Amino acid sequence: MTITLRQLSYFLALAEHRHFGRAAETVHVSQPALSVQIRELEAELGVQLVERQPRGVILTPAGHDLLRHARRVMQEVRALKDAARWQRGLGGRLSLGLIPTVAPYLLPVALPLIRAENLTLEIGVREARTDRLLADLDEGRLDAALLALPTGRDDLVEAPLFEDRFLLAGSARQIAALGVGAEGVRPDALDPDRLLLLDEGHCLADQALEVCGMKRDETRVDLGASSLATLCGLAAEGFGLTFLPEIALRSERAASPALAVHRFAMPEPSRRLGLVRRRISREDGWFVALAAILTEAGERLTRAARDG
Known part of the structure; x- marks a missing residue:
């Protein structure tokens, strides 16, 4: 046969x-x-x-x-x-997927670090929602994907990278109106009528709702924005409040100078970002090397957010 x-x-x-x-x-x-x-x-x-x-x-x-x-x-x-392809470690061509609430913030920091590790590496980047990235990973169109953990998939290898805490973002007037003290904002105390969310299917929106103990149909100001930058621009102009990951703080403040942020009360809500690959794929060092670089890039951004 x-x-x-x-x-x-x-x-x-x-x-x-x-x-x-x-x-x-x-x-x-x-x-x-x-x-x-x-x-x-x-x-x-x-x-x-x-x-x-x-x-x-x-x-x-x-x-x-x-x-x-x-x-x-x-x-x-x-x-x-x-x-x-990966017998010599981080080399050849790398196809990397990232979720939209990570890609525009982490890549400008991570790519120079990757280039410094190996100047001959060809990098292909795909930005998409979690379900699309996992499908592309299954079909071999991606070597690895950076997304929020856990995936709940036994056929994937997960490498935790760093913790990305959430900040509450809005106009200075809206933040002041909350009347919060030094202890920070309690997520379950937020008015669902003022909460701005990303389109359904974005994991950041699901995480924000989970943190607040809400369901999507309980929020009335749901503009269905497709990007975090859009939400931050609206929040800065007083149209509502939104969740802002630490890694996005520097970029979104630069784009919207009127944007004010406040820390949540302890324990601060956060997401665990990680790198995943197919378990069936052979690991010759490239995955560990890439995870270390992405961890360094993420920790630079989160450290700057916490120090600032």
Whole structure:
């Protein structure tokens, strides 16, 4: 029996898109070429893998069985490629994903440190929400991702990097109106009508609600902003209050000089940021080296926020 990796990759594309034309575009071949490979794969296995219908395809039971095996095989292939790429530590090409509430603040500090470690390293950066980063990690489009821990995934290796505490941000007038003393603000004392949140799906919004013991439908001032910078600009102008991670303090204060911040009462709410990779990938030092660099960058930002 001869089954090729090309056939498996074509089948995986077809299983994902359930359409010969869209699958062919994904793997950069013509639709007839992909169809021929699928038929040859069916002939080699002696089973029908898909039911061809006018508007697409449906996987047969045999197709679903092959899908599970094909995914496992391609994961192993990606692991072999990773092992070859990273034999000499932090080098080659690195594909790194970061969540949007981290990327614009950490990267300007981290990238020079990475370059100083290895000038020949090619870096590809993807900024996306947690669910998208995890999907790209699963499919091998990312080598590692920086996001909030824990992921709750046993198939991933997690390396905690640093603690990023939350600050309450708003206009000076709004902060003063809270009447808080030196002990700080209690999250559960915040008025939900004044809380500005990011779009649903951003982990920072979920973390803020959890800290305050609220649900999204309890907040009335929900502008659905897609970036932390937008929220900070609105908060600085008195439209409400928002949660500001320490790593973002320097950048957002520079962009919105009217932005005022106040510490929360102890224990201060925070998030634990970490680096994750596929457990199946071989680790030849690059992951530990990258985690150390990102930790240094994060601690520089959090230390500056706490000292200031």
